[in-house]
Amino acid sequence: MSISKTGLGFMAFGAATLAALAAASAAQAAGPAGDAARGKTVFARCAACHDLNTGAIRMGPSLKGVVGRKAGTFANFSYSAGMKGKGVTWGPDTLDQFLTAPMKYVPGTRMAFPGLSNAQDRADVIAYLKVAAK
Numbered sequence: 001m002s003i004s005k006t007g008l009g010f011m012a013f014g015a016a017t018l019a020a021l022a023a024a025s026a027a028q029a030a031g032p033a034g035d036a037a038r039g040k041t042v043f044a045r046c047a048a049c050h051d052l053n054t055g056a057i058r059m060g061p062s063l064k065g066v067v068g069r070k071a072g073t074f075a076n077f078s079y080s081a082g083m084k085g086k087g088v089t090w091g092p093d094t095l096d097q098f099l100t101a102p103m104k105y106v107p108g109t110r111m112a113f114p115g116l117s118n119a120q121d122r123a124d125v126i127a128y129l130k131v132a133a134k
């Protein structure tokens with residue numbers, strides 16, 4: 001009797017866990033929705049190296065118009081060979097992958113930044129770049 005109760009409990013727990021895992025991976029595939037206002041505070045971590053909309057070059061290239069821009073093409077910035085040859089266009093997807101692990105996505109990148117491990121931070125900063133980096 002007590003064995004079958006435990007067994008049922010375990011099965012119920014297992015089903016709930018599977019449902020939660022499925023929901024989590026579905027959310028991850030779509031990515032969390034970005035909040036541009038929060039993204040502004042995340043961008044504080046980028047601002048020392050990146051101008052947003054004047055076109056100035058700092059440690060890194062200006063991010064003016066970065067969403068929709070081809071990687072490694074901002075005028076007069078000396079990019080790494082890896083970035084110049086990457087051949088992607090920056091959009092929500094490519095930015096998310098780059099910002100997750102810059103050195104993995106662009107081997108040899110000169111961007112000395114470990115990445116944003118939090119998916120919400122990435123979605124937020126990308127939402128901010130969309131509206132503010134113009």
Ligand code: HEC
Binds near residue numbers: 125
């Ligand atoms: C320590 C300075 C530094 C920090 C901090 C930094 N970056 Fe960068 N970033 C760079 C440099 C340098 C490059 C050029 C990389 C290369 O040539 O490989 C770059 C390149 C980029 C590019 C590609 C631009 C292009 O023209 O193709 C994007 C997008 C970018 N950074 C976004 C960010 C974001 C968003 C953050 C904050 C979450 C950030 N960076 C933080 C220095 C930095």
